[in-house]
Amino acid sequence: MPASALAFEAVTKQFGTLTAVDDLSFAVPEGSVFGFLGGNGAGKTTSLRMALDILTPTAGRIDVLGQPPSRENAAAIGFLPEERGLYKKMSVLDTIVYFGRLKRMEAGAAKASAMALLERLGLADRAKAPIEKLSKGMAQKVQVATALVNSPGLLMLDEPFSGLDPVNQAMLEDLIADAAKGGATVIFSTHVMQHAERLCDRLLLLARGTKRFEGTLDEARGALPFRLVLAARGDPAGLPGVMKATRTGGDGDWGEYAVEMADGAAPEGLLAHCTANGVALNRFDVHRPSLHEAFIHFVGSDPATPAGEAAR
Amino acid sequence: MRDVLLVAIREIRQITATKGFWIMLMALPVAIAVSGFASSAFAPEDSTAYTVVDETGTIGEGITERLALRDRQQELRDLAEYAERYDLQAIDPQAPWADRQAWLSEAEVRRFAEAGGAEAAVERIAPDLPAGVPPFELEDPSYVAVPLPDGVALTAANGEMGSALQAAFENDIAVDGRTLPYGAVLYIPQNFGEPGAAARVYTNGRSNQTLIQAFRDGLDGALRDRMFAAQGIAPATAQAIEGMAAPLAVIDPPPGSGRTEVMTRSLVPLALVYLLLITAVTTGSMMLQGVVEERSNKLFESVLACIRPDALMQGKLLGLGAVGIVIVLVWAGTGLAGAMYFEGFAAEVVKPSLAALDDPLLIAAMIFYFFAGYIVLAMLFLAIGAVSESMQDAQSYLTPAILLVMIPVMILMQAAIGSPNSPVVQVLSWVPLYTPFAMLARLATGVATWEILGTIALMVAFIWIELKLLGRIFRASLLNDGKPTLKRIASWVRSPGRQS
Ligand SMILES: Nc1ncnc2c1ncn2[C@@H]1O[C@H](COP(=O)(O)OP(=O)(O)OP(=O)(O)O)[C@@H](O)[C@H]1O
Ligand SMILES: [Mg+2]
Numbered sequence: 086m087p088a089s090a091l092a093f094e095a096v097t098k099q100f101g102t103l104t105a106v107d108d109l110s111f112a113v114p115e116g117s118v119f120g121f122l123g124g125n126g127a128g129k130t131t132s133l134r135m136a137l138d139i140l141t142p143t144a145g146r147i148d149v150l151g152q153p154p155s156r157e158n159a160a161a162i163g164f165l166p167e168e169r170g171l172y173k174k175m176s177v178l179d180t181i182v183y184f185g186r187l188k189r190m191e192a193g194a195a196k197a198s199a200m201a202l203l204e205r206l207g208l209a210d211r212a213k214a215p216i217e218k219l220s221k222g223m224a225q226k227v228q229v230a231t232a233l234v235n236s237p238g239l240l241m242l243d244e245p246f247s248g249l250d251p252v253n254q255a256m257l258e259d260l261i262a263d264a265a266k267g268g269a270t271v272i273f274s275t276h277v278m279q280h281a282e283r284l285c286d287r288l289l290l291l292a293r294g295t296k297r298f299e300g301t302l303d304e305a306r307g308a309l310p311f312r313l314v315l316a317a318r319g320d321p322a323g324l325p326g327v328m329k330a331t332r333t334g335g336d337g338d339w340g341e342y343a344v345e346m347a348d349g350a351a352p353e354g355l356l357a358h359c360t361a362n363g364v365a366l367n368r369f370d371v372h373r374p375s376l377h378e379a380f381i382h383f384v385g386s387d388p389a390t391p392a393g394e395a396a397r
Numbered sequence: 398m399r400d401v402l403l404v405a406i407r408e409i410r411q412i413t414a415t416k417g418f419w420i421m422l423m424a425l426p427v428a429i430a431v432s433g434f435a436s437s438a439f440a441p442e443d444s445t446a447y448t449v450v451d452e453t454g455t456i457g458e459g460i461t462e463r464l465a466l467r468d469r470q471q472e473l474r475d476l477a478e479y480a481e482r483y484d485l486q487a488i489d490p491q492a493p494w495a496d497r498q499a500w501l502s503e504a505e506v507r508r509f510a511e512a513g514g515a516e517a518a519v520e521r522i523a524p525d526l527p528a529g530v531p532p533f534e535l536e537d538p539s540y541v542a543v544p545l546p547d548g549v550a551l552t553a554a555n556g557e558m559g560s561a562l563q564a565a566f567e568n569d570i571a572v573d574g575r576t577l578p579y580g581a582v583l584y585i586p587q588n589f590g591e592p593g594a595a596a597r598v599y600t601n602g603r604s605n606q607t608l609i610q611a612f613r614d615g616l617d618g619a620l621r622d623r624m625f626a627a628q629g630i631a632p633a634t635a636q637a638i639e640g641m642a643a644p645l646a647v648i649d650p651p652p653g654s655g656r657t658e659v660m661t662r663s664l665v666p667l668a669l670v671y672l673l674l675i676t677a678v679t680t681g682s683m684m685l686q687g688v689v690e691e692r693s694n695k696l697f698e699s700v701l702a703c704i705r706p707d708a709l710m711q712g713k714l715l716g717l718g719a720v721g722i723v724i725v726l727v728w729a730g731t732g733l734a735g736a737m738y739f740e741g742f743a744a745e746v747v748k749p750s751l752a753a754l755d756d757p758l759l760i761a762a763m764i765f766y767f768f769a770g771y772i773v774l775a776m777l778f779l780a781i782g783a784v785s786e787s788m789q790d791a792q793s794y795l796t797p798a799i800l801l802v803m804i805p806v807m808i809l810m811q812a813a814i815g816s817p818n819s820p821v822v823q824v825l826s827w828v829p830l831y832t833p834f835a836m837l838a839r840l841a842t843g844v845a846t847w848e849i850l851g852t853i854a855l856m857v858a859f860i861w862i863e864l865k866l867l868g869r870i871f872r873a874s875l876l877n878d879g880k881p882t883l884k885r886i887a888s889w890v891r892s893p894g895r896q897s
Contacts, residue, residue, distance in 0.1 A: 137702045156705055164702040170694030172407075174414060186403050187703035231699065 090115045090270035096145030105131040107294035120281040121274035123291030129274040160189040163237035173217040184231035202230040242273035278376040290383045297383040309374035313344040316368035326350030400704040404712020426731035445580035446543045452587040460615030468538040472515040474500040483530045566601035580605045681778035688782025706872040769856040770833025829859035
């Protein structure tokens, strides 16, 4: 396993009596795209803040790029906070350059990088405009640019897609994918499973401060049994790997069955067996669990709570 | 340090981009220019010309003499103060100017006038003037008697002002090669004192109160003399009665002596107190707005991911301090320039004030107190900004905070001018929030060196502690989503931890 860009070891964070993060351990491999999933109040933002040394953990150890969290790392990190805000009176370009400078860049380099990003985000013509003259989505793109201006090796984005229209969401997905291609480690939190499904190599599912799952996308889905629906001439209960078959419809000989497979048995095997042995089938639908279903399975609730952003 | 500078530069750019900043920056220069031009355009010259047309032939002379004596009296008073300030009484202990109370006695003033007035006294002092003592500056007399200009008739019969006189008033008048404003003409009719025969004063319409008062005193005196004569009182007795004055001693603080105490009668320190209040409160409010904006925008989080909260706070302070310095320099610069340019009132106040500032310790202390006071107040504003969720919220902290600063400072200023060594002033000098104000106010009248050094040490310690505390409040409140209650703020201050 490659070295980790970010590692939590038994980290706990308490606010008074409330435990926001509870004995959390995970590791983000270098160069991966890592999704931070969890419902509202799960502790995603709190975890990211601890990694940035904005909050200090009550207990446990955090490793960021091989060091304890500190601003020494600022030059290598890009951060998009969950609550967006920029200096209203500052111009777009000045804002991005300012953050580049805060992350130890030289003025010239910061400016060049800022202009390149604005170009890419379609905001180059607004470079001189003050932030207060931008739409909310545009301002958010500027804020994404402030996170990316230093071409960070570790990018932490707290709900980066909220507030963007579909075109810009796609644009941001591209940016993230490009950063990952360039070797950066990307960590982002989200409520929207589609983004995680498209982008993530690995996932962390959180619920009320505790880890429910850590692993790859396939592992997450694989942890749930898939659903198999088939239409067969006879009862498929006796076929190899089939644990249980329930007739749900059909007429006459042809019955429609919901099939539950035994642990470890793959639907491909069953299909191959049927073809080889002339078992008459006229439908064979494998329904793999979505990340959404995996989320509900692990977290025990729907990610799209009323306060969430998943309504889009 | 790099971070602190970056933040400071951003703050400076933000503040200087506001209209309020420029309005404030220009306020004083504009005020100086306006009042300077106004006073040079409308204020009377040092001397004003007047005429007494006396048909009785007896009263007018007394009035002229009385006005001249008034000038002498003022001269004597100034000269005596000058002599005491520079310890010159020993040069001629018998001279009227060797006694600071002499101007109160008409006899002494007369003696002074007969001896040749200030001109003669300056000549007398000159050979014995110690090195380094500036010469006494002679002033022009306030009023100069002139004959009625040629061709000007007083249309005395109906009491209205003739057009020729009106023109004379408007055109000023040439006296001994100088052009003086023509202030008033007093007309005393032959039958003055008889019923219905009033003296008349024609004026140029400007305020000539002293002149008119002098006319009035002279006329009253003349009437009284007549009455005395009518009652058969001998002229000598009458004069004695008129000259009678209640014994009166006026006790002023001794003008600058400068041996055991560092002292100046300079207005500069007092001016600094006001300047300090105004700049600190205005720039402080601007910064407060900025901090509240950042807080309510949750802007801090992006910034704090890059730099430490302490660096952010120090950067803000530094930026605010730099803006303050610029404002003060511009104001002081234009003030000085104004004083040099307008040879009027400003010059009379500012030049002697600056001349009195000759002690390096005093100057250093003044500058220190000014900036210490500025920083202390700026930190107060920053702290308010850090614990406020919104501008409304800030307002509710701000009002008591400003009162907390303003009321004692106002009391202090009164006390410091009236009785600089009163206990209130002494005590407030050692209360850090008020030290800069109290000490600046006291510098105007004199403070012992040990007190200066002691309070400077106190301020340094206080600022250091305040910085630490503010750092904690900043850290805790910026990172805390909850509304800062007083209890929580207190706990932030007490514990160096980051959360409540
Ligand atoms: N500064 C704070 N003071 C007190 N409690 C806090 C603070 N910040 C977070 N919490 C609490 O910690 C818990 C986790 O919050 P966190 O913001 O990490 O959740 P999240 O996973 O980011 O949720 P969301 O999806 O809504 O953004 C919540 O119960 C929240 O109330
Ligand atoms: Mg969050």
